[in-house]
Amino acid sequence: NAMLRRFLDTFGFEYEFISATEFYKSGAFDTVLLRAAERYDEIMAVMLKSLREERQQSYSCFLPIHPETGRVLYVPIKHVDARAGTITFDDETGREWTLPVTGGQVKLQWKPDFGARWAALDVDFEMYGKDHSTNTPIYDRICEILGGRKPEHFTYELFLDENGEKISKSKGNGLTIDEWLTYASTESLSYFMFQKPKTAKRMHFDVIPRAVDEYHQQLRAYPTQTVEQQVSNPVWHIHAGNPPASDMVVPFSMLLNLASVAGAKDAAGLWGFIKRYAPEASPEANPQLDQAAGFAVRYFRDFVAPKRVFRLPDDRERAAMQDLVARLRVWDGGLDAEALQSLVFAVGKEHGFEPLRDWFKALYEVLLGASEGPRFGGFIALYGLEESVALIETGLNGDLVA
Structure with a gap:
């Protein structure tokens, strides 16, 4: 209770x-x-x-x-x-x-x-998991026998783990509410729960970053939408028709990658990078971002860091990364994320990566120890030019593998 x-x-x-x-x-x-x-x-x-x-x-x-x-x-x-x-x-x-x-x-x-409870309390709406659905006719009929009116029902699908298996207490393969809220906001969990309730959903730690970023994407979209679009937007329902503005000038997934390379122990350790990328931002003016930065450090420490596997680049990847370092050293375009993304894109194309996602995958695996990651131009803009050059050189030297 x-x-x-x-x-x-x-x-x-x-x-x-x-x-x-x-x-x-x-x-x-x-x-x-x-x-x-x-x-x-x-x-x-x-x-x-x-x-x-x-x-x-x-x-x-x-x-x-x-x-x-x-x-x-x-x-x-x-x-x-x-x-x-x-x-x-x-x-x-x-x-x-x-x-x-x-x-x-x-x-x-x-x-x-x-x-009997439905009849006694005059319950007009009841939602429950799919495991109860076979008994619904029994509940309804007993409610009616006892003089009540059966409620409207909403049956939601059960949750699955990362392998698509049913979550069970005995296996311990579930994700609790408290565990989710250790690494992300209540609103992100509300957003996740709102999506496709009649479809079985995989609920595990890896879905948290996407839920956070999608929730803020919907917040940012809301002011520009028509009334019809707004009432179809999950945030309208989550916030009872009055959603707040998003102050997340840096996506949660990007904060995770920043935490990966910054060695930060708390949100304060990320704010130096954030303020250089977005000078107008601050913990006071951007409380959602400040909270997310703290969550990102914690999530990285508990889930990302233990799974990282770095590797050395092959010859073609090494040549491309050396070229990227050379271009970043003379870059005069500031911290424009899109321009930097175009630069990284061009380097991969000129070095014959086809498809280009293999180039970005190489960057992630060599520099971040993961097979996928952020838009790399945005990462450079957030982490900094000099810092990004130093990171790439560290990866080329094999120090990250060591």
Whole structure:
């Protein structure tokens, strides 16, 4: 319960928290429980259809709570007195008891409980995972039997790990909310969750950077969109129709690559590079960027650094990188990311890389220890000309491999 409430508070939900135990004990559920006693046969007819023959012999929608031990008993019910609102049963020792269904002295089995809650609380919308979908007709019918109106449903698909396998607690192959929020904002997780809820999605640490950058791309697009486009934009829904402006002048993926080469231990270690690239930016004026910089350092340390594998360039790659160093040494075009990207592009083309992505892949593998990375011109603009030259020379010397 505490974890659920912390989640609701973190994401700004307005809610009234109701403990199921207190709901039974307080008498708030009594009217529906008495109705369940009155309509016991109808409920049982629904439930027995869904059970194996062996289970049918002992099943009851009511679970008595032993008056002496407080244990929930899974025992056959001998008699239901609808008029008195009581049930009669034998406990494990054979002793017969008669208890009222009210006042928290019984519980409902979980499937009838689902429908009973809808009826008692007048629930008009319920969303749940695909694993519940086969039971939806049961929940709905029991809700109706108990005098309620079945709610509108929304069933979302389950999540998969990076290998496309179902996430399970026993395997420990999932990604928790707390883990996501260690490396990215609540809004990035809301954005990820909003996308294609009826499609099974891979949810693992590698999806976090893309979710962060796509969320900010949508924020930047929002002001220029038509009203129709805005209400189709995920950020309109995430922020209840009033999304903030994005102050991310540097993408999260670029911050990760900057963290890779800057040796920063916190956000402050990246800000020297950021301010040179975007002089008007500051932690105070760009709080989203400042937060993302801290997340990037943490994410790099925990996930990128352990997986980096550097290599030496082959002869053609070495010649191209030496050419790039020579051109950067005499570059007078400032820190224009697009112009620098064109320069890097031209070097690769002149050295016969086909397709050109092989050239960029070589840069990433030799200099960043990864098979993919940022637009390299933007990286040079952010990291700096002199620093980029020094990095390339370090890669050519083999020091990164060592």
